[in-house]
Amino acid sequence: xSALLALDAVSAGYGSFRALFDVSLEVxxxxxxxxxxxxxxxxxxxxxxxxxxxPLRGGAMTLDGRAVGGLAAHRMVEQGIAHVPENRxxxxxxxxxxxxxxxxxxPQARKxxxxxxARVYELFPRLKERRDQAAGTLSGGEQQxxxxxxxxxxxxKILLMDEPSAGLAPLVVAQVFELVRRIRAExxxxxxxxxxxxxxxxxxxxxxxxxxxSIRLAGSAAELKGxxxxxxxxxxx
Amino acid sequence: MxxxxxxxxxxxxxxxxxxxxxxxxxxxxxxxxxxxGFVYTAWSVMGRFGLVSLGHGAFLGIGAxxxxxxxxxxxxxxxxGIPLSVVLSILLGLVIGYPCFRLxxxxxxxxxxxxxxxxxxxxxxxAARDVTGGSLGFTPNNVGYSWYAFQFPEKTxxxxxxxxxxxxxxxxxxxxxxxxxxxxxxxxxEDEEAAAAIGIDVMREKLRVxxxxxxxxxxxxxVYGQYMMYINPETLxxxxxxxQIVFAAIVGGMYALLGPTVGALLTLSLNEGLRVGFGTxxxxxxxxxxGVLLILCIIFMPRGIVGMMRGATTRRARTKPAPAE
Amino acid sequence: MQGWADGMDIYLLEAVINGILLGGVLALLALGLNLIxxxxxxxxxxxxxxVMCGMYVIFWLYADLGWPLPLACLAAIVxxxxxxxxxxxxxxxxxxxxxxxxxxxxxxxxxxxxxNFATLLFGTDFxxxxxxxxxxxxxxxYVSSARLLAFAMALVGAVALWLFLRRTYIGTAIRAIAQDxxxxxxxxxxxxxxxxxxxxxxxxxxxxxxxxxxxxxxxxPFVGNTFGPLIFMICVLGxxxxxxxxxxxxxxxxxxxxxxxxxxxxxxxxxxxxxxxIVLMFVRPRGILVR
Numbered sequence: 001x002s003a004l005l006a007l008d009a010v011s012a013g014y015g016s017f018r019a020l021f022d023v024s025l026e027v028x029x030x031x032x033x034x035x036x037x038x039x040x041x042x043x044x045x046x047x048x049x050x051x052x053x054x055p056l057r058g059g060a061m062t063l064d065g066r067a068v069g070g071l072a073a074h075r076m077v078e079q080g081i082a083h084v085p086e087n088r089x090x091x092x093x094x095x096x097x098x099x100x101x102x103x104x105x106x107p108q109a110r111k112x113x114x115x116x117x118a119r120v121y122e123l124f125p126r127l128k129e130r131r132d133q134a135a136g137t138l139s140g141g142e143q144q145x146x147x148x149x150x151x152x153x154x155x156x157k158i159l160l161m162d163e164p165s166a167g168l169a170p171l172v173v174a175q176v177f178e179l180v181r182r183i184r185a186e187x188x189x190x191x192x193x194x195x196x197x198x199x200x201x202x203x204x205x206x207x208x209x210x211x212x213x214s215i216r217l218a219g220s221a222a223e224l225k226g227x228x229x230x231x232x233x234x235x236x237x
Numbered sequence: 238m239x240x241x242x243x244x245x246x247x248x249x250x251x252x253x254x255x256x257x258x259x260x261x262x263x264x265x266x267x268x269x270x271x272x273x274g275f276v277y278t279a280w281s282v283m284g285r286f287g288l289v290s291l292g293h294g295a296f297l298g299i300g301a302x303x304x305x306x307x308x309x310x311x312x313x314x315x316x317x318g319i320p321l322s323v324v325l326s327i328l329l330g331l332v333i334g335y336p337c338f339r340l341x342x343x344x345x346x347x348x349x350x351x352x353x354x355x356x357x358x359x360x361x362x363x364a365a366r367d368v369t370g371g372s373l374g375f376t377p378n379n380v381g382y383s384w385y386a387f388q389f390p391e392k393t394x395x396x397x398x399x400x401x402x403x404x405x406x407x408x409x410x411x412x413x414x415x416x417x418x419x420x421x422x423x424x425x426x427e428d429e430e431a432a433a434a435i436g437i438d439v440m441r442e443k444l445r446v447x448x449x450x451x452x453x454x455x456x457x458x459x460v461y462g463q464y465m466m467y468i469n470p471e472t473l474x475x476x477x478x479x480x481q482i483v484f485a486a487i488v489g490g491m492y493a494l495l496g497p498t499v500g501a502l503l504t505l506s507l508n509e510g511l512r513v514g515f516g517t518x519x520x521x522x523x524x525x526x527x528g529v530l531l532i533l534c535i536i537f538m539p540r541g542i543v544g545m546m547r548g549a550t551t552r553r554a555r556t557k558p559a560p561a562e
Numbered sequence: 563m564q565g566w567a568d569g570m571d572i573y574l575l576e577a578v579i580n581g582i583l584l585g586g587v588l589a590l591l592a593l594g595l596n597l598i599x600x601x602x603x604x605x606x607x608x609x610x611x612x613v614m615c616g617m618y619v620i621f622w623l624y625a626d627l628g629w630p631l632p633l634a635c636l637a638a639i640v641x642x643x644x645x646x647x648x649x650x651x652x653x654x655x656x657x658x659x660x661x662x663x664x665x666x667x668x669x670x671x672x673x674x675x676x677x678n679f680a681t682l683l684f685g686t687d688f689x690x691x692x693x694x695x696x697x698x699x700x701x702x703x704y705v706s707s708a709r710l711l712a713f714a715m716a717l718v719g720a721v722a723l724w725l726f727l728r729r730t731y732i733g734t735a736i737r738a739i740a741q742d743x744x745x746x747x748x749x750x751x752x753x754x755x756x757x758x759x760x761x762x763x764x765x766x767x768x769x770x771x772x773x774x775x776x777x778x779x780x781x782x783p784f785v786g787n788t789f790g791p792l793i794f795m796i797c798v799l800g801x802x803x804x805x806x807x808x809x810x811x812x813x814x815x816x817x818x819x820x821x822x823x824x825x826x827x828x829x830x831x832x833x834x835x836x837x838x839x840i841v842l843m844f845v846r847p848r849g850i851l852v853r
Contacts (some may be wrong), residue, residue, distance in 0.1 A: 011688060030842060030850045052747070074753075089745045091738045092741060098737075101750050102731075105750045106750035151748075154750060171770075289667075336844035345663075345666060347606055350843050352839060353839050356836050357836045478789070483667060484671065484674070523678075528673070528675025528676070528677075529671070529675055531670070531671030532675070535657060535667055
């Protein structure tokens, strides 16, 4: 299986503070990969580096064989990376449909706007019901749907999801991960960063453990689920 | 003798010698530099703590018009009229300052409220044209040399007055700079909530500098009116002069004692230089250049000329906080 | 007309109507200023002086060079739009990260520059483009058709802006950036590009206002000072950055001025308006229409 996204010894930080140290990971085409780890480990930083919100300080990043390290965020979208930010970050006073529309901003997405919108509404019928509602008035789970839908509008090659369960009730969390499974079933490649270890390991093929800015463990979901350290530290078993 | 002491000595000698040797034209310039330097310093007492007022012309106007009107209509000596105008300005400063600070009207909003204030005063002066002469201006009755009327045809007297004012302004500035209030105000301008949380009486500190600034500015306006013997709402309270105060203080450097004075020196030399050099054929050239300088100054030297020479580093370094993860 | 005008002072009615017509242009400018503030978070203190530049462009092209008036107006709109882009590139962009007050003051420097550069070029004389449009008589009320035209065009401009913001991708991006600046990049939106487009639109609106004002008023380098502070006040009253708030506030203020000018003098009506503003600032610091 060929790697769609590959990070090779990537470092990054904020000012004089270094958050990521020589991080290497791979996501193969059609796979779902998870990144787990405690708060402050650098998971969101990792997402921001991949999506271009934060510049690389060292190492290299390739997407589909192309070097993409150091590109600005809006260029990354053109390359095929879509990032669903932590806490959704919808545009609260825009309608659901306007939020989806802005997701299709890049030229290649505009051409297929109508078709892609129909697909998203098919995946998330609730969004269609609320298409003219202000996004800020949606419930937590609906907002997550909208955020994912917005990312899908750019017809990405890989979808980055930053803590999709954050701030959501357990029932809703289960629904969100069900959505992730459905997206996967459509053939989309997904990279998920998550605190909820149990849920995410049930959804992904492979996973990495990120602690204090470095990869500590890597393996298939089954391997990590069976790993003693992870079971004790992160699953409370 | 240290470099600092010898500079002070040279400065003092110059200041004393000036009225004895300088021709009236230069005296006029020096008086202007001192007076406007005083006014700019008064403004920077507020400005350096983040209370940027775009309407200090209001205080200039009150300071100039109240004594002049009282003198012309009621023969009230400026020795009473000027303190009255100072009191009125203080009241105005409180009336505007108290609600503003209480309701956390800061930054952009504060600047625009003060802009409106300057406009209100100017428009009121113009609207009351029957009394004030409106946009045509107002001339205090000239009685020649008179202590009672605070009028002196010879430049030397006003030179001394301007010098005293200027030095007084510097003393006040320094007192605030060295005083306990300074740390409090710096804290307030960095983070008002945090400052209040550690027990700083935000309201009192802000009102204090506002009152001081208003009072001194009014005083400057009053003396200016007495000196020029002609006052005009546009010259004292228009937008241009209110902005000019801000600019001169910033270009000169409002975080340094002599910064605003340097600003006054700069603006006046620029104006005079161009006037002398090109006469009336290039009206507006001075201020055009000034505008460009201002823009460049904000972009490249936010702490002003004096601040840059001191090698001061910007305290307000903005670092983007890392996301909570 | 005679019927319902009976019992109401004709001149008062005229003042009300003139107030509405005046409000149109003020509303247009408030939209422009609010747009720029809402998106880029900067107050262009020199905004009224951009209008002044537009007025001079029209004066120069039409009265000096003899261009047809509609063409001169179009040139003004395009010209001031370009000026807006320049303002952003040269003055705002370099200091986007510094304290907001610095940005405000930098545009203040621009105000100084524009006003005095215009003085250098054109002198301080009042100029007029000399277009005299007829006065329309509606019953007993006299309305200047120039004012009417200005109002109509201002509304057209406002509607055009609204459609642009609602229906186009870049318009939606502009609205989005005003709500969450940092993540628009994740949708493929180039922040800098949006800022430039916004500056161009702000300039274009100022250019349009220039056309409308040139029809009615003289131009001189300091004409911006007559309505500049008014526009800021209107924007703050409606809530800085709130387009609808500014739009409504413009008409409220213009009514105060028009009716106040009828009962007292024009200057007093301004004093009233500004004083009201200061008072309202204390009652509702975030703007009277805050929701």
